[in-house]
Amino acid sequence: MKLNHLRFLCSPKTKGPLKLSNAIMEGDEIKSGILSDGKNTWPITDFIPRFVSQTDDQDSLSIQWKNHPLIMHEIFSGLSLYEKRFEKETKWGNDLKGQLILEAGCGVGSFTTPALKTNATVVSFDISKGVDINYKINGSNPNLLICQASILEMPFPANSGEIAHQFRSIAHS
Numbered sequence: 001m002k003l004n005h006l007r008f009l010c011s012p013k014t015k016g017p018l019k020l021s022n023a024i025m026e027g028d029e030i031k032s033g034i035l036s037d038g039k040n041t042w043p044i045t046d047f048i049p050r051f052v053s054q055t056d057d058q059d060s061l062s063i064q065w066k067n068h069p070l071i072m073h074e075i076f077s078g079l080s081l082y083e084k085r086f087e088k089e090t091k092w093g094n095d096l097k098g099q100l101i102l103e104a105g106c107g108v109g110s111f112t113t114p115a116l117k118t119n120a121t122v123v124s125f126d127i128s129k130g131v132d133i134n135y136k137i138n139g140s141n142p143n144l145l146i147c148q149a150s151i152l153e154m155p156f157p158a159n160s161g162e163i164a165h166q167f168r169s170i171a172h173s
């Protein structure tokens with residue numbers, strides 16, 4: 001994760017600020033480290049903040065990405081179905097520079113890629129390990145923050161603060 005993207009995160013438990021410790025950096029990115037709200041801690045591993053514990057349920061949600069990591073991603077299929085669907089359903093246009101998009105259930109990034117084409121800052125998360133594939137495909141984009149998190153305990157500001165009011169949201173079904 002990019003160091004300057006820490007401002008988009010908060011404790012999923014308390015909604016309070018997070019502090020970074022034990023950071024190992026590669027350029028301006030945090031490869032690994034610990035995020036803490038003073039009572040709870042969450043790891044950053046392989047550039048991704050992980051706000052979920054690794055469970056059998058979480059692993060079962062990841063099996064499709066483990067076995068078929070690129071099947072749904074149009075940059076490998078050559079099809080533009082996700083890009084067309086993104087444009088049709090959001091009607092946001094293609095110039096969202098200076099805005100934030102919160103993408104819930106990002107998986108391997110099928111919608112992350114077209115969201116990034118808008119020049120918005122995209123905050124994408126999923127409970128599954130599909131986020132690792134998304135990072136491999138899109139992680140070099142400076143406008144992207146990918147997190148592994150549950151929609152039931154999101155690590156983002158809610159109902160207060162400047163950042164929360166700037167988010168446009170995409171929820172996948």
